[in-house]
Amino acid sequence: MTSTLEHHHPATRLRTVLESAAADDGTLPPLDQELVRAMALPEDLPETLGIAEVADLTGITAHTLRYYERIGLVVVARDAAGRRAYDRAALGRIMFVTWLRLSGMPIASVTRYVELAQAGTHTADERLALLLEHRAAVVSHLRDLQTALAVVDYKITTYGGTCGS
Amino acid sequence: MTSTLEHHHPATRLRTVLESAAADDGTLPPLDQELVRAMALPEDLPETLGIAEVADLTGITAHTLRYYERIGLVVVARDAAGRRAYDRAALGRIMFVTWLRLSGMPIASVTRYVELAQAGTHTADERLALLLEHRAAVVSHLRDLQTALAVVDYKITTYGGTCGS
DNA sequence: CTAGGACTTCGAGTGCACTCGAAGCCAGTC
DNA sequence: GACTGGCTTCGAGTGCACTCGAAGTCCTAG
Numbered sequence: 147m148t149s150t151l152e153h154h155h156p157a158t159r160l161r162t163v164l165e166s167a168a169a170d171d172g173t174l175p176p177l178d179q180e181l182v183r184a185m186a187l188p189e190d191l192p193e194t195l196g197i198a199e200v201a202d203l204t205g206i207t208a209h210t211l212r213y214y215e216r217i218g219l220v221v222v223a224r225d226a227a228g229r230r231a232y233d234r235a236a237l238g239r240i241m242f243v244t245w246l247r248l249s250g251m252p253i254a255s256v257t258r259y260v261e262l263a264q265a266g267t268h269t270a271d272e273r274l275a276l277l278l279e280h281r282a283a284v285v286s287h288l289r290d291l292q293t294a295l296a297v298v299d300y301k302i303t304t305y306g307g308t309c310g311s
Numbered sequence: 312m313t314s315t316l317e318h319h320h321p322a323t324r325l326r327t328v329l330e331s332a333a334a335d336d337g338t339l340p341p342l343d344q345e346l347v348r349a350m351a352l353p354e355d356l357p358e359t360l361g362i363a364e365v366a367d368l369t370g371i372t373a374h375t376l377r378y379y380e381r382i383g384l385v386v387v388a389r390d391a392a393g394r395r396a397y398d399r400a401a402l403g404r405i406m407f408v409t410w411l412r413l414s415g416m417p418i419a420s421v422t423r424y425v426e427l428a429q430a431g432t433h434t435a436d437e438r439l440a441l442l443l444e445h446r447a448a449v450v451s452h453l454r455d456l457q458t459a460l461a462v463v464d465y466k467i468t469t470y471g472g473t474c475g476s
Numbered sequence: 477c478t479a480g481g482a483c484t485t486c487g488a489g490t491g492c493a494c495t496c497g498a499a500g501c502c503a504g505t506c
Numbered sequence: 507g508a509c510t511g512g513c514t515t516c517g518a519g520t521g522c523a524c525t526c527g528a529a530g531t532c533c534t535a536g
Binding site: 485 | 508514515516517518519520522524525526527529530532533534535536
Binding site: 361362363373377381392393394395 | 512513514515516
């Protein structure tokens with residue numbers, strides 16, 4: 147369970163997973179639903195993973211993974227010795243949760259989503275509503291970031307000008 | 312100095328300013344540098360503004376505006392009675408700072424930028440470097456957000472499917 | 477049999493960015 | 507000339523999301 151990879155930001159790490167999943171045909175295609183399905187999990191994983199391996203794979207520290215579990219954000223099985231054993235499904239859940247976090251969903255909302263998912267299929271409507279709401283927030287944030295980028299670019303291109311702020 | 316506008320998120324408010332600046336020809340064009348120049352300040356402002364008006368214009372609360380000044384993030388003049396009097400330049404600085412904050416620049420970096428700007432024109436190189444670095448961070452964040460959006464969209468479109476997480 | 481290292485829990489600490497409340501000043505109104 | 511509302515400062519409090527350390531357990535290698 148020794149960690150062999152250097153540390154990276156979660157998004158970088160998850161994107162690495164994505165790219166290794168997409169590298170079969172040597173291309174780095176634009177993101178679409180097929181790619182997302184492909185990126186979900188690499189195929190050559192052992193049955194279960196230790197916390198350090200999940201940390202490497204996701205870019206989330208082991209400390210944070212334990213924290214996430216503590217607050218009910220993910221559920222993880224244990225091996226005979228009481229250590230966390232992440233199977234394929236658990237890893238998938240963690241990656242999804244990580245994307246939700248990266249997209250700015252507050253932990254409270256992720257927790258709510260996870261609780262709904264655990265409650266059974268009859269909560270699908272509510273979960274969907276949660277995701278749609280979040281989607282709108284992400285789109286809005288994306289718009290703001292693009293505007294901010296334009297403002298920063300304007301400032302950059304006018305350097306050497308008379309602008310004093 | 313009474314506040315007449317309802318409260319909004321800073322990005323919403325600043326975008327309102329942008330749109331009112333762009334409304335001259337009735338269009339809502341894609342953001343570009345000309346637009347950004349135009350959005351900087353509406354033309355029909357009084358000489359100076361009170362803190363409540365700036366709060367309305369930017370979506371930043373008066374409390375936060377004072378906080379920003381306290382930590383050296385902006386500099387603001389006072390009127391005879393000791394009240395903050397924001398002139399055109401101060402308002403422009405605050406709007407720029409707000410865009411920096413909205414694009415995720417930490418307060419410490421904004422403060423550094425502001426200090427450099429106050430130090431004089433000989434710091435232009437360093438300021439430019441700061442902005443370029445930040446620009447890269449924004450672009451990276453934008454990419455991550457787009458990926459996350461794709462993941463969320465995948466989840467949304469597969470609702471009703473077999474996916475249990 | 478012992479040492480090392482990765483794991484465990486629990487609780488407390490950190491960093492960032494606000495956010496608020498209290499107490500007081502000051503301009504205009506009835 | 508008291509009242510009201512908006513401003514002022516200062517310091518303390520809040521919320522979020524980690525982040526860390528201590529003390530102990532368990533497997534593996536030498």
